[in-house]
Amino acid sequence: MGLSTWLLCGSLGSGKTTLLKHFLALPEGRDTAVVVNEVGEVGIDAHLLHDVARNAPVTLIGNGCVCCSVRGSLGEAVERVLRTRHERGLPPARRLVIELSGLARPGEVIRELSSWDGIIAGFTVVATADCALQAASPAPYLAEPEPAAMAHVVAFTKPEGRDAAFREMMRARIHAVNPLARTIWEDTLPARAARAFSSAPAISPSVPRLACHDGAPAHPAIRVMKAEWPEGMSWSAIQAWLDATAAFLGSRLLRIKGFVAVAECDEPILVEAVGTVFSTPRRMATDRSLPLGLVLIAADISAHDLATADFGTTTPRPEITATWSG
Numbered sequence: 232m233g234l235s236t237w238l239l240c241g242s243l244g245s246g247k248t249t250l251l252k253h254f255l256a257l258p259e260g261r262d263t264a265v266v267v268n269e270v271g272e273v274g275i276d277a278h279l280l281h282d283v284a285r286n287a288p289v290t291l292i293g294n295g296c297v298c299c300s301v302r303g304s305l306g307e308a309v310e311r312v313l314r315t316r317h318e319r320g321l322p323p324a325r326r327l328v329i330e331l332s333g334l335a336r337p338g339e340v341i342r343e344l345s346s347w348d349g350i351i352a353g354f355t356v357v358a359t360a361d362c363a364l365q366a367a368s369p370a371p372y373l374a375e376p377e378p379a380a381m382a383h384v385v386a387f388t389k390p391e392g393r394d395a396a397f398r399e400m401m402r403a404r405i406h407a408v409n410p411l412a413r414t415i416w417e418d419t420l421p422a423r424a425a426r427a428f429s430s431a432p433a434i435s436p437s438v439p440r441l442a443c444h445d446g447a448p449a450h451p452a453i454r455v456m457k458a459e460w461p462e463g464m465s466w467s468a469i470q471a472w473l474d475a476t477a478a479f480l481g482s483r484l485l486r487i488k489g490f491v492a493v494a495e496c497d498e499p500i501l502v503e504a505v506g507t508v509f510s511t512p513r514r515m516a517t518d519r520s521l522p523l524g525l526v527l528i529a530a531d532i533s534a535h536d537l538a539t540a541d542f543g544t545t546t547p548r549p550e551i552t553a554t555w556s557g
């Protein structure tokens with residue numbers, strides 16, 4: 232069985248290391264291999280984690296962000312941490328957590344490790360969302376939104392002293408940049424950590440709350456859109472559009488998830504991407520009642536500009552609509 236892998240991201244100082252430290256201290260945190268990517272070479276976070284990881288190794292990739300200046304070293308670091316566990320006589324790791332520097336892009340990490348298919352069972356992106364940072368921000372939308380916009384799971388950190396109204400405001404702000412994310416609000420760090428790294432969310436036909444406006448204004452930079460094709464479109468046409476869109480948007484593409492009905496088979500196909508890195512498309516059980524259409528989250532482009540962008544190809548396009556007003 233492969234290693235379930237969590238990519239832990241979040242803005243600088245948002246509480247990533249603290250969350251992971253509390254997870255490693257839990258019984259269920261045992262059997263976790265940890266790789267930390269820090270921008271500096273000092274390795275402060277790695278040292279903090281060593282303290283709680285008991286005899287388990289924590290590997291540091293320093294001196295840069297894992298997806299640019301230290302490209303190539305991630306695979307080595309994962310190998311090293313697994314090997315060291317073995318050499319120390321520890322049981323094989325059941326999960327891997329990679330704490331990313333504030334600069335790293337989870338999609339690039341998934342790309343880097345994609346050749347490890349068979350060793351790594353699947354990725355879950357967990358983002359920390361700092362309540363203190365939000366409380367201090369005068370803007371009515373999520374500050375530093377990109378980690379949350381790419382995440383499967385968002386854990387609220389530093390929630391002390393915040394009331395239920397603040398919690399709902401935070402949830403609404405997260406959903407305004409990522410209606411796909413599962414949010415975790417727990418008052419204590421152990422409970423928050425346990426939920427953040429609990430079993431990966433199964434790929435489920437959950438219906439994202441599209442076109443619903445639950446209290447937060449649209450984010451000025453992050454757009455949540457829906458792409459829908461007419462019945463009978465071929466998978467190759469849809470795939471060509473996805474490839475062209477990923478190439479066109481580059482790092483502005485944050486997340487895609489949804490179901491498409493295709494001419495070639497009866498079952499809807501699940502399409503999912505973090506950044507520009509797509510998971511293998513999956514046929515869902517024969518259930519035509521799944522909500523069709525892709526949720527596409529991107530930075531710095533409107534639905535209209537994406538719908539009319541010149542990709543330089545004749546690929547058929549879906550209808551693209553903004554799902555949040557503003």
Ligand SMILES: Nc1nc2c(ncn2[C@@H]2O[C@H](COP(=O)(O)OP(=O)(O)OP(=O)(O)O)[C@@H](O)[C@H]2O)c(=O)[nH]1
Nearest residue numbers: 242243244245246247248249250276333388389390
């Ligand atoms: N009150 C409170 N403080 C927290 C919480 N989580 C983290 N902190 C504090 O926030 C500061 C930053 O936490 P870290 O865990 O180092 O944050 P980080 O995201 O790993 O930081 P970088 O790696 O520098 O980006 C530390 O002083 C923590 O003690 C929390 O839930 N509540």
